[in-house]
Amino acid sequence: MITLGIETSCDETAVAILADGALRANLIARQEHLHERYGGVVPEIAARAHVEALNPLLARALEHASIDLGSIDGVAVTVGPGLVGALLVGMAAAKAITLATGVPLLGVNHLEGHYWANFVETEPPEPPFVALIVSGGHTMLVHVPALFHHVVVGQTLDDAAGEAFDKVARLLGLGFPGGPALDAAAKDGDPGAVAFPRPMEASGDLDFSMSGLKTAVLRHVRAEQAAGREISVPDLAASFQEAIVDVQVSKTIAAAKQVGTETVLLGGGVVANTRLRERLRADGEAAGLRVLIPPLELCTDNAAMIACVGAARLARGERTALDIAADPNLQLPA
Ligand code: KG4
Numbered sequence: 001m002i003t004l005g006i007e008t009s010c011d012e013t014a015v016a017i018l019a020d021g022a023l024r025a026n027l028i029a030r031q032e033h034l035h036e037r038y039g040g041v042v043p044e045i046a047a048r049a050h051v052e053a054l055n056p057l058l059a060r061a062l063e064h065a066s067i068d069l070g071s072i073d074g075v076a077v078t079v080g081p082g083l084v085g086a087l088l089v090g091m092a093a094a095k096a097i098t099l100a101t102g103v104p105l106l107g108v109n110h111l112e113g114h115y116w117a118n119f120v121e122t123e124p125p126e127p128p129f130v131a132l133i134v135s136g137g138h139t140m141l142v143h144v145p146a147l148f149h150h151v152v153v154g155q156t157l158d159d160a161a162g163e164a165f166d167k168v169a170r171l172l173g174l175g176f177p178g179g180p181a182l183d184a185a186a187k188d189g190d191p192g193a194v195a196f197p198r199p200m201e202a203s204g205d206l207d208f209s210m211s212g213l214k215t216a217v218l219r220h221v222r223a224e225q226a227a228g229r230e231i232s233v234p235d236l237a238a239s240f241q242e243a244i245v246d247v248q249v250s251k252t253i254a255a256a257k258q259v260g261t262e263t264v265l266l267g268g269g270v271v272a273n274t275r276l277r278e279r280l281r282a283d284g285e286a287a288g289l290r291v292l293i294p295p296l297e298l299c300t301d302n303a304a305m306i307a308c309v310g311a312a313r314l315a316r317g318e319r320t321a322l323d324i325a326a327d328p329n330l331q332l333p334a
Pocket residue numbers: 010134135136137138161162163165166177178179180183268269270271272273274299300301
């Protein structure tokens with residue numbers, strides 16, 4: 001079975017082709033350069049850029065996979081959560097292709113896609129498991145009692161982890177998007193240099209908060225500047241990153257215990273973070289957990305993960321009606 005995946009929920013235009021569990025094409029057109037000077041993704045600009053990028057990218061993906069549209073058996077497309085104007089571009093293309101070729105359509109939840117990035121070219125492990133989903137828009141711990149079913153057991157009360165990375169990176173003058181730049185800067189820093197708070201680490205539940213940590217970084221920078229001291233960007237980056245990572249790691253291990261599983265899956269752009277990968281692998285294993293981490297290139301937004309969920313849902317007979325609307329606040333399917 002050949003599944004075409006399309007992802008346009010934020011600022012990456014992405015097309016992938018998955019043929020019987022083998023990834024035959026996985027292309028991404030980035031548009032960071034268009035948003036950089038605004039310090040964040042501008043929805044209208046993102047939607048327009050998707051319109052320009054999508055058709056040529058689709059043509060290149062088919063070429064990569066050495067197939068034409070007529071060989072496709074199903075189309076999977078992100079239908080939410082995300083920016084509504086951006087989602088609509090991918091959805092219109094997906095609907096047009098299914099209408100023209102007569103193959104089925106499958107609308108995919110972007111967050112389900114993020115942890116299915118672990119299953120591209122491999123089989124999912126036996127549920128139950130816990131998924132930690134950390135991206136620019138979401139931070140959540142999800143109990144997956146059976147494949148395709150979700151119970152959110154914890155989430156952020158304010159900013160998403162990626163958002164916190166981006167905001168602190170901006171404060172430190174590291175540009176946009178901030179996560180990767182902060183990750184790189186932290187490599188030369190001392191994670192123990194500044195003792196930042198670990199918000200809600202001892203809250204007894206599985207929820208997160210980023211605001212206290214963000215404020216602590218801002219206060220520290222202001223105090224150092226007022227005292228006429230030079231701030232060390234690497235030390236600050238490493239200390240901030242360690243604080244976020246500490247909380248993510250301890251809550252993820254706690255979630256696995258609460259749910260009664262030994263399998264933990266990670267997904268989302270922040271899982272590209274070097275320190276988070278390292279710590280979850282080491283601390284998770286020390287806690288007796290099996291931690292699955294997607295390949296680096298499948299952590300940030302891509303269409304391979306969307307094709308992967310879509311193919312699995314199509315294979316069990318699911319279909320999405322052509323009149324489905326984009327849902328910017330789509331919840332994980334119960
Ligand atoms: O999943 P994603 O590509 O898009 C959303 O669904 O939001 O996640 C993007 C987020 C951004 O906030 C970005 O700064 C963050 O993931 N990110 C990172 C790293 N790479 C991307 N954060 C920390 N360290 C990284 N290496």
